[in-house]
Every structure is written in structure tokens, then in C-alpha cells.
Amino acid sequence: MERMEDCRFVAEKVKNVPPSGIRRFFDLVSDNEEIISLGVGEPDYVSPWHIREACIHSLEHGETSYTSNSGLIELREEISRNYTRRQDLYYNPESEILVTSGVSEALDLAIRSIVDIGDEVIVTEPTYVAYIPSIVLAGGKAVPVPTTREDDFRVKAEEIEKRITARTKAIIINYPNNPTGAIMPRDELETIAKVAEKHDLVVITDEVYERLTYTGKHCSIAALDGMRERTIVLNGFSKAYSMTGFRLGYILAPEPLLNAMMRIHQYTMLCAPVTAQVGGIEALRNGESEVQAMVNEYNRRRRLIVKGFNNIGLDCFNPGGAFYAFPSIAATGLTSEQFAQRLLEEQKVVTIPGDVFGKAGTGFLRCAYAASREDIKEALERIEAFLNRL
Amino acid sequence: MDSKTRDILEILENNARATPEEISALVDMPSKEVEDSIRHLEKVGIIRRYKTVIDWELAGEDYVYAIIELKVSLERRQGYDAIAERLYKFPEVRSVRLLSGEHDIVLTIRGKTMKQVAFFVAEKIATLEQVQSTSTHFVLKTYKEDGLILEEPEHAKRLPVSP
Ligand SMILES: Cc1ncc(COP(=O)(O)O)c(C=O)c1O
Numbered sequence: 030m031e032r033m034e035d036c037r038f039v040a041e042k043v044k045n046v047p048p049s050g051i052r053r054f055f056d057l058v059s060d061n062e063e064i065i066s067l068g069v070g071e072p073d074y075v076s077p078w079h080i081r082e083a084c085i086h087s088l089e090h091g092e093t094s095y096t097s098n099s100g101l102i103e104l105r106e107e108i109s110r111n112y113t114r115r116q117d118l119y120y121n122p123e124s125e126i127l128v129t130s131g132v133s134e135a136l137d138l139a140i141r142s143i144v145d146i147g148d149e150v151i152v153t154e155p156t157y158v159a160y161i162p163s164i165v166l167a168g169g170k171a172v173p174v175p176t177t178r179e180d181d182f183r184v185k186a187e188e189i190e191k192r193i194t195a196r197t198k199a200i201i202i203n204y205p206n207n208p209t210g211a212i213m214p215r216d217e218l219e220t221i222a223k224v225a226e227k228h229d230l231v232v233i234t235d236e237v238y239e240r241l242t243y244t245g246k247h248c249s250i251a252a253l254d255g256m257r258e259r260t261i262v263l264n265g266f267s268k269a270y271s272m273t274g275f276r277l278g279y280i281l282a283p284e285p286l287l288n289a290m291m292r293i294h295q296y297t298m299l300c301a302p303v304t305a306q307v308g309g310i311e312a313l314r315n316g317e318s319e320v321q322a323m324v325n326e327y328n329r330r331r332r333l334i335v336k337g338f339n340n341i342g343l344d345c346f347n348p349g350g351a352f353y354a355f356p357s358i359a360a361t362g363l364t365s366e367q368f369a370q371r372l373l374e375e376q377k378v379v380t381i382p383g384d385v386f387g388k389a390g391t392g393f394l395r396c397a398y399a400a401s402r403e404d405i406k407e408a409l410e411r412i413e414a415f416l417n418r419l
Numbered sequence: 420m421d422s423k424t425r426d427i428l429e430i431l432e433n434n435a436r437a438t439p440e441e442i443s444a445l446v447d448m449p450s451k452e453v454e455d456s457i458r459h460l461e462k463v464g465i466i467r468r469y470k471t472v473i474d475w476e477l478a479g480e481d482y483v484y485a486i487i488e489l490k491v492s493l494e495r496r497q498g499y500d501a502i503a504e505r506l507y508k509f510p511e512v513r514s515v516r517l518l519s520g521e522h523d524i525v526l527t528i529r530g531k532t533m534k535q536v537a538f539f540v541a542e543k544i545a546t547l548e549q550v551q552s553t554s555t556h557f558v559l560k561t562y563k564e565d566g567l568i569l570e571e572p573e574h575a576k577r578l579p580v581s582p
Contacts, residue, residue, distance in 0.1 A: 055580040068580040075575045158582045207582075271575075325426065329445040336444050379579055402445075 046162045050385030057370065058379055065408045067396040068379035070207065072271040072352070076308070077319040080270065083311035084304045092303055098295040100128025100279070101306045107313040108279055112264075115239075118252045120281045127287055127294060128301045128309075132237045132265040132278040134294070137163050139233045139261045139280065140199075142289040144169035148198040153184040154387030155355075157207045157235065161387075172197070175389035178346055178357065182211035186220035193224075199231040200224075202250065205238035208386045208395040209355045210331075210348020215248040222253045231286075232260045237278070238351040240269035240320055243328045245349065251281070258283050261290075266305075268351075269320055270312040275305035327352050330398040330405055337409040338396075341416060352399040355383065359392035361419055369394060375418075376411040423448055427456060428465070435469035472567060482529050484513075484558040485536045487544065488522040490551040499523070502549050511539050522554070533557060 034044050058064065075081075099105065105122035113119050120126050129135040136159060144150060146168040152160045154173040161171040172192050176182045189200060202221065204213040213221075225232050232250055239247045251260040265278030278301075280290060331348065338345035338356040345356035358368045365382035372378050383393030398405055426446045430437050439457065443450035460466045475482055491502050499517050506526060507515045514527045526544070530536035537555070545553050561569060 049582075051580060051582050055578070058579045064579060066577075066579040069577050070581045071575075071577060073575050073577065075573050325429070329426070329430070332447045333444045336447075381580070 042166060042168065046165050049158060049162075051158055051381060054369070054379075054381060054385070057373060061377065064373075064377045064379060065400070065404050065411070066379040067398070067400060067405075067408055068381050069397050069399060070353075071273040071399065072268060072323070073399045073401065074271040074323055076270065076272050076275070077312075077316060079315055079319075080272065080308045080311050084308045087307040088304060092307060094303060096128075096300045096303050096306060098291060098300055099126065100301055101303075101310065104128055104306050104310050104313075105279075107310055108281075111313050112281065115247075116249050116252050118249065118257070121284075124284045125281060125287055127280045127282075127291055128306060129265075129278045129280060129294065130276045130298055130301045131267060132235060132263045133159060133276075134298055134301075135263040135265070135278045135280045136160070136233070136235065137166075138290040138293050139263060139282075140164055140169070141167045141293055142286065143198055143231050145198075147196060149194060149196045150198060151189055151192055151200045153202060153206075155182070155206075155208050155383060155390035155393070156201075156387050157203055158386065160201050160203075169198070170196070173387055173389070175387075176209070176211070177389070178344075178393075182206060182209040182346065182355070183213050183217055184221065186224045189221065190224050190228075193228050193230075197228065197230060199233055201233045201235065203235040205242055205247070205348075205350025206353075207238065207351055208353050208381070208383070208390065209346065209393075210351045210353045211346075212242060212244065212247070212349035214245060215253075218248060218250045219253060222250055222256050225259060226255055230259065232256065233263065234260060235263045237263065237265050238268050239264060241324060241327060241352060242350040243324070243331060247350070261286060266309055266312055270316055271323065272305070272308060272312065275302070275308055277301055277305040277309050327398070330400070330402060333402060334396065334398045334405050334409070337405070341409065341413040343412075343416075352397055354396045354398055355390075355393050356396065357393055361416065363419075365390070365392060365394060372412065372415050376415045378408050378411050378415075424456060424460070427453060428460070431457070431466065431469075435471070472565070474569075482531065483533050483536055484561070485528045485530075485533075485540070486556045486558065487526040487528060487540055488554040488556075489524040489526065489544070491523045491549045492551055494549060497549075502547075505547060505549075506544070509539075509543060511536075511543075 033039055105126040108126055109120050109122040140163045144167040148169045149172050150164045150169050151172045151174055154175050164171040174184060174188045174192055176184050234250050236249060249262060251257050251262050262281040266272040334354045335345050335347055343356040343358060345354055348354060365384050369380050369382040372380060381395040383390030383395060423446050427442055430442055430445060439450040439453040442453045503515050506512055511528050511530060512526050513529050516525050518525055528536055540553055540555055544550060
């Protein structure tokens with residue numbers, strides 16, 4: 030078969046998008062009973078029943094039409110109330126909230142609405158895999174800024190500032206972070222906010238793991254003094270409510286920015302799936318106790334896996350959020366890629382090599398602990414056996 | 420109650436066999452302290468006992484369960500507690516609950532056969548002075564018990580790798 034890169038019909042800007050490292054790894058994994066996967070970036074819970082039940086009910090009652098472009102008003106009102114309760118920050122449901130098909134769409138809208146050809150966007154590395162391709166597709170240039178284990182994978186304001194040019198338009202931050210599990214306390218966010226203000230940058234903050242914060246309380250950069258007018262908050266239902274397949278997210282932003290994103294959304298997506306929106310209303314109204322129970326269980330697994338890695342001799346950063354552990358495998362002398370591939374072949378455990386998330390991830394592995402405790406324990410035993418045979 | 424103690428109880432509620440070492444990793448507490456904490460919880464009666472859920476049907480031992488609703492009359496100087504005590508002392512009686520509404524007390528009874536359960540109710544329960552009437556319902560199938568769904572649990576159908 031002809032490669033996409035050689036096909037004369039395919040646009041250059043698509044050819045310029047680097048292939049996904051995760052995708053490559055996916056192709057190595059066969060559907061095998063014996064495999065334990067720590068490679069899955071989504072909850073292992075089925076969506077809570079009350080949410081599914083509300084969706085079934087709405088389908089039975091014929092709610093199958095388009096909604097308004099910005100999403101059902103009841104949903105936007107719940108989002109607004111819910112966000113105010115958590116962050117002490119008000120967004121007007123009529124004019125400052127847009128319901129999207131997941132944070133994925135929200136991210137694309139945020140970038141496309143602010144990036145002109147040649148504009149630069151700063152992304153922290155290790156980075157969620159969609160940021161750089163989204164920037165490239167919008168005609169922009171992604172400028173990575175590394176974060177390190179020594180700094181708890183928190184981005185340093187001076188590292189950002191070093192990379193700012195006349196073309197820098199925005200910074201994307203993502204705390205709690207995929208793939209490191211890092212979180213960012215308020216005082217360190219302040220330093221980033223100062224840089225953004227000084228250089229008049231937009232901050233896109235992907236807070237999809239917000240509810241999965243285990244140490245301290247999540248703080249949104251939008252809540253800091255003077256930041257609301259230049260911040261685009263992305264959030265969604267995938268992780269907190271275990272609703273990945275529903276495809277439901279939202280954007281909070283000041284009106285001019287929201288209108289710009291709306292301009293794109295109304296023509297490219299029209300509206301988010303109505304059934305998902307009904308599920309979202311139910312989730313926000315009655316989902317709190319199930320969220321708490323899931324967060325408690327993730328927290329136990331987090332302790333189990335971090336302790337487990339350190340016990341078998343893999344230095345593991347203590348992640349404050351999300352559901353990823355990011356142990357260092359540098360001491361083994363293998364590259365992340367070699368380690369992950371051999372671990373899969375020899376012990377049938379799926380992990381994701383850290384460099385898939387950028388150069389700063391070299392020497393690390395992403396291990397999702399959204400897996401049962403039994404699977405986590407078994408995976409740790411197999412990894413130990415693998416290490417012993419190196 | 421502090422959140423770690425609550426956490427320990429939640430873990431044990433779902434798996435009574437979790438060892439202090441295992442719990443120690445999950446709640447981030449030295450296993451000696453976990454052990455002390457459990458011992459204390461047992462002593463003050465917060466942990467009542469450890470129970471094993473057995474599928475007797477699968478084991479080839481058939482039991483018959485029945486739910487019995489009772490109307491009772493209260494006698495002088497004797498409240499519901501006294502009647503309940505007379506009822507719960509029978510080993511055949513698996514649970515006793517005082518209710519609001521039409522009936523006063525509801526029991527669950529386990530026996531080897533329907534006949535045995537029916538006789539037990541007729542001879543031991545219905546004949547109690549305070550019991551005015553009984554209404555017996557045999558259980559045909561149990562779908563969920565004590566928060567546990569007895570069918571195959573559902574699992575999220577996920578791809579083995581995702582971003
Ligand atoms: C950091 C981050 N942002 C966005 C997404 C996508 O979320 P959604 O399912 O809402 O599109 C993910 C999913 O893995 C993620 O990890």
C-alpha cells in the first residue's frame with residue numbers, strides 16, 4: 030500500500046503531523062488474554078448507572094435532535110454552578126461556556142481560534158500527545174519546554190520565558206498532568222501567570238483530570254488575579270465521571286474568545302451529542318458520591334503502584350493527580366522504547382515509553398493505574414521478574 | 420473518624436481477607452499501625468465480624484429462602500425489642516427488621532426445603548402470642564445481596580492502549 034506521505038492527494042500540513050508513538054505501540058499489542066495493560070489512558074469503570082439510565086430515559090422519550098450550538102442551557106447552567114463551587118470563579122452560562130465533543134474538540138477549537146500561520150505555542154514536555162499535532166494542523170509552531178523529575182515535572186516560569194519570541198501567542202498547561210501525574214500548586218501557577226501577563230499571552234489550561242487530585246486542592250490558573258481574561262479553560266466528563274465514550278467536554282472562556290471558538294464549532298461540529306449532554310446534566314446533578322468513591326479507589330491504587338515501583342528499584346515520582354505513574358527506568362540501561370517493548374514481549378505487560386510524550390520523557394515509562402488492584406499487583410510482579418532477568 | 424480509618428474499613432468491607440501489609444500500601448500507613456487500628460475497630464465493635472459470601476447453589480447445596488411479614492400486637496411492658504429478641508434467637512431466622520407501614524416486622528428465613536420453612540413458620544412464628552398474622556413469600560431468585568450483584572460483573576470494554 031502506498032504510504033500516506035507519498036500520496037499526491039494528501040495535504041502537506043497533514044503529512045507534517047508526526048505519527049503517533051502510542052499508535053505505533055498499539056500495533057504491537059495483540060488482543061491476548063494474558064496481557065495486563067497499564068497502557069490505557071481511560072478509567073476502568075463503566076459510567077455510573079444513574080448516568081446511563083438518564084441517557085436511556087432520554088432516548089426513550091425521543092430526545093434525538095440537535096441542541097443549540099453552545100449546548101443545552103441546563104447543562105451549561107450546571108457546569109457554571111459546579112465550577113463556581115469548586116474554583117470560586119463564575120462563568121456566564123449564556124455567553125462564556127461552550128459544550129464540546131470532548132476536551133479533544135475543545136483543544137482544537139482553542140488552538141485554531143488563536144493561532145495564525147507561523148504563530149508559536151509553548152507546550153510543556155512530557156506532553157499529552159494531541160497538543161503538538163493540533164498546533165501543527167492549525168499552521169502554528171509548537172515550542173516545547175521540558176519539565177524534569179527534579180522539579181516534580183512542574184514547568185518553571187524562567188524556562189517558559191527563555192522561549193518566548195515575538196510570535197509567541199499562547200502557553201498550554203495541563204495539571205494534573207498526562208503522562209506524569211504532576212500537579213501545580215497555586216504559588217507556582219502565580220509565576221506562570223506573571224509571565225503570561227508580562228508577554229500578553231493566552232493560557233490554555235487542560236484540566237480534564239481536575240477531579241483526580243489526591244494531594245491538596247486543584248487550583249485553576251484562571252482563578253488567579255488578572256488571568257480570567259486571557260485564559261481558556263478546557264474540562265470534560267471523560268475522566269471524572271468515567272464517560273470517555275460519550276465524547277463530552279466544555280470550554281470556559283471570556284466572551285470574545287468564546288465567540289471565536291463558537292464560530293468554528295458551529296460549522297465543524299454543530300453541537301455535542303445530545304444523549305451525552307443529557308448524561309452530563311445527570312452527572313453534575315447527582316454524580317458526586319460516585320466521583321468520590323472512584324477518586325478514593327484511584328488514590329489507593331496510586332499508593333500501591335508508586336510504592337511498588339520504588340520497592341522493586343524503579344525510582345518513581347509521587348504523582349499528585351490523574352491516574353498515571355511515571356517511573357524512571359534509566360538505571361536499567363535500556364531506552365524507554367526497548368524497556369517497554371521487551372517488557373511486553375517477555376512478560377506481557379503493556380506500558381507506554383516516556384519519549385512518546387516528547388524528549389523530556391526519555392528514560393521514563395507511563396503506567397496507567399486505572400486498572401484493578403489485582404492487575405496492578407500482578408503487573409508489578411512481572412516487572413520485577415523482568416528486571417531480575419536483565 | 421479520620422479518613423484513613425474510613426479507608427481501612429472500606430477496604431475490609433470489600434475484602435475481609437486483605438492483610439495489614441496490603442492495606443498498609445493502599446492507605447500509606449505502617450502495617451503495624453494498620454494492625455493496631457483493626458484490632459481497635461474489632462474491640463469497640465465497629466468491625467462486627469468477617470463474612471464469606473458463598474454461592475451455595477453452585478456448591479450443590481440448595482437452600483430455600485423466604486421473607487415473612489408479621490403483624491404484631493404490643494403487650495404491656497413489652498415493646499418491639501422483646502418480640503424481636505424472641506424471633507432472632509431462632510437460628511433459622513437470618514434477619515429481623517422492624518418496619519414502618521403496613522407490617523411491623525419482616526424476617527428472612529433459610530431452610531432446606533419449602534416444607535421445612537412452612538412448618539417452621541406455622542409452628543414457631545405464627546404461634547407466638549404477640550404475632551397476629553404472617554404472610555410468607557418464598558424467594559425465587561436473588562439478583563443482588565448486600566450490595567453485591569450476583570451475576571457476572573460488567574467491565575469497561577477498553578482498547579489495550581489509548582492516549
Ligand atoms: C490531558 C488530556 N487532555 C484531553 C484528553 C481527551 O479528553 P476527551 O475524552 O474529553 O476528549 C485526554 C485523554 O486522554 C487527556 O489525557
